[in-house]
Amino acid sequence: MPKINNLSISTFDTPPFNINKIRADFPILNVQIEGKPLVYLDNAASAQMPQQVIDRLVRYQSTQHANIHRAVHYLSELATAEYDEARRKVQRFINAGEEREVIFTSGTTEAINLVMHGYGRKFIGAGDEIIISTLEHHSNIVPWQMLAEERGAKIRVVPVNDAGELQLDAYMNLFNERTKFVSLIHVSNALGTINPVKKMIAYAHSRGVPVLVDGAQAVPHMKVDVQDLDCDFYAFSGHKLCGPTGIGILYGKAALLESMQPFKGGGDMILSVTFEKTTYNTIPYKFEAGTPPIAAAIGLGAALDYLSAIGMENIAAHEHALLQYATEQVSQIPGVRIVGTARDKASVLSFVMEHIHPHDVGTLLNQEGIAVRTGHHCAQPVMQRMGIPATSRASFAFYNTRAEVDALMAGIRMVQKIFA
Amino acid sequence: MANLKALYQEVILDHNKKPRNYGAVERASHHAEGHNPLCGDHLSITLAIADENIQNIAFNGESCAICKASASMMTVAVKGKSRADAEILIEEFLAMVTGKLDLNIPDQKEKLAHIGRLAVFAGVHDLPTRVKCAILPWHTLHAAFSSVAQVSTESEFDPMHAPIGDA
Structure with missing residues (x-):
């Protein structure tokens, strides 16, 4: 030890x-x-946790834990309230327009996979094209390759120069009438490049194409405002923000989230179930099947409080x-x-x-x-x-x-x- | 772990800068390629085996110092040996580096009878992420033994998962 x-x-x-x-x-x-x-310089892989967040996790587990959205008893209602409050903290932190636009996931990877399944498999078909960049983390490459293979779609890649900067002219030239989706990393985990995503989103929108931004390396290091960026989806992880592992966020514009099919089936994501038909719950619950990582979500909320105070x-x-x-x-x-x-x-x-x-x-x-x-x-x-x-x-x-x-x-x- | 810096200083100074048997054996009878996709290490081993004896062996490739030193020392250790003796050494080396046998425990040391100078790699066991670097040459050698002359091994073959006795 x-x-x-x-x-x-x-x-x-x-x-x-x-x-x-x-x-x-x-x-x-x-x-x-x-x-x-210890000289800890591996923060891009995972950040460390301050005592304030550790204490919050201990307090939750010691005095507040029960399953959420389930029972009428005191602890369940308390845990539900704390979980919902964590969602509002995330909403404020990234300036999302509405609380229901914030979906808890297990991390950035799951958030991107959610969009691939929920949006991609519904709206992207044979011959369609998806634009990503050379700087992507594998988590923003592999899901789209899986989709492309399944649907007969095509991946187009934005090139970088020797400094590691995306080439915007080449990016714009990648668009055509088959372009259906753009998925871009905000800050490169390997090189640190901050990509001009706001500009790139504006261009994609001018061509009627929605954009997902992988913000795993951006949110810990700069003020991110999803409404200012006007991104359609934004994904990030809790553990890179001094929060726990196992929790991440998918922000999505409400109209898009509503148009999507569910990602995982199970409890909490339904309104009613019979053997003939299931009616899905409203967003964000439609995308949060099963018991979520409640403690981790509350811990993330505490981490955002901590970062905001600094x-x-x-x-x-x-x-x-x-x-x-x-x-x-x-x-x-x-x-x-x-x-x-x-x-x-x-x-x-x-x-x-x-x-x-x-x-x-x-x-x-x-x-x-x-x-x-x-x-x-x-x-x-x-x-x-x-x-x-x-x-x-x-x-x-x-x-x-x-x-x-x-x-x-x-x-x-x-x-x-x-x-x- | 304290020995690790010593391992670097002792072995790397020597074998990383002046790798033994570096290159390729001409008219090789056996050949295998080893990859460690996690760190990009790539190793090529060629052998001339006649009458079950390793008459010549060479390696080349791009790799970290631990992998390169391990490959260099391996070629020195098995050159001139019979294929069967080399297989015994492969098993002993893998058992030592993966921690199945410990040189500091007398009963187990007996089972590492042929290790000799290779004992310097025992410390790699303390760094699980580097164990693969040290064993890549040995897996590749084992794979080369079962290769056929002049056959490309650029297939799906993965020496990291090649079966290798009990080791």
């Missing part, structure tokens, strides 16, 4: 952003790895400064190359080291207590486009510090020394 210690942190903040106070909220940051303080603008500013600092620092180390140099980037520093495989980098950094992700980041087409099998990826959260960036740089130099 890792030991706990209290590490001192050099400050890197401007009021009202108090990094020491924020770090004190995250018990896991006291864990030691290999006898060294302020997404403050979070974005802190992370931007960290990314800039890290980019400058790593650029000064010969033999290290940053992969993904888009003008607009969020919180991700992907890099390769000359003659050293990323897995060796990751293993040796771990010896220094530094957690980075190595591999293809579930985005093999991005790796193929960049002509590399894998990268090492440091991804920052608002609780990371300049000192941790320095630790990463020292780690990179140590790896070079071993391989020298």
Whole structure:
């Protein structure tokens, strides 16, 4: 078991952003790895959970738990009220127009699959075309391939330049009368590129095509307003937002959600069932069959409260400064190359080291207590486009510090020394 | 895990920079390709086997240092050995790296009689995600034994899931 210690942190903040106070909220940051303080730079894979969210989960399980929408007893009504309140917190956080436009899923992957089944299988047929981009995570590729194979539809892919930026001219040229759907990643998990989705949505709409945005890497790092984006669907995960795993969100415009067929059949998604006919429930319940992850939803609500109290603008500013600092620092180390140099980037520093495989980098950094992700980041087409099998990826959260960036740089130099 | 940095320093300095038997055997009698799709590692092993003896072996490919060092040391260990002895070594190596046998336990150490210098890879067991890197060359070698000369193995064959005795 890792030991706990209290590490001192050099400050890197401007009021009202108090990094020491924020770090004190995250018990896991006291864990030691290999006898060294944890430097957690794998936030794009999953963010850590503050005590406030842990406490909320404990309070729910200790004093409020029962199944929702089922019984008239006190706990069931209380749990239902808390679950509904969590939905309203999500609605406010992303500025959805209506509460019923927020559907709880198990995560981004399930949210995208829900749209593929509920919308795609109903409205996309033989010869139709779906536009995605080179930057997609596998979760926004595979469902559409499954649909394309089943329906005889076709996938068209928006190319990127060497910096990892989507090519908008090429995007617009992909549209034709068979284009039926667009599904785009908001922020690239592998490279950190922030895509101009608002512009891309506006263009798709001018061609009468609905757009899903995979926001798994965007929502944790910037203020996202789904009405301002005017996206038709927006998907993201709770655990990348300091919430629990097993909970995610699909936002969808009410009219579209109503037009869709259900994704999963079962309890809670029906109004009445006979052996002859089932009448489906209204949205969002039509898409929430079975007992949902109630505790996780409430935990996500607490996480959104926590992030809102800090302020997404403050979070974005802190992370931007960290990314800039890290980019400058790593650029000064010969033999290290940053992969993904888009003008607009969020919180991700992907890099390769000359003659050293990323897995060796990751293993040796771990010896220094530094957690980075190595591999293809579930985005093999991005790796193929960049002509590399894998990268090492440091991804920052608002609780990371300049000192941790320095630790990463020292780690990179140590790896070079071993391989020298 | 503390030995891991030592493993890198000791083995990588040597075998990663100067891999032994790197390249391809001309007029090979046996050949197999190994892939680890998770990290993009790719390995090609060619052999010249006559009278059940490994007269020559070579490897090449793109891989991490653990995989490359494992392949390099493997070629040194099996060159000149009989195919049967090489199969025994494959089983011992896999048992050690996957943690089925522990060199620190006397009873189990006896079953790792042929490991020799390869014992340096025992520490990889502490890193489950890297075990595959270390064993890829050995699975590929085993696959090559059952290959037929001049037959391409660019098929669906996956050495990561190739059956390999009890190991």
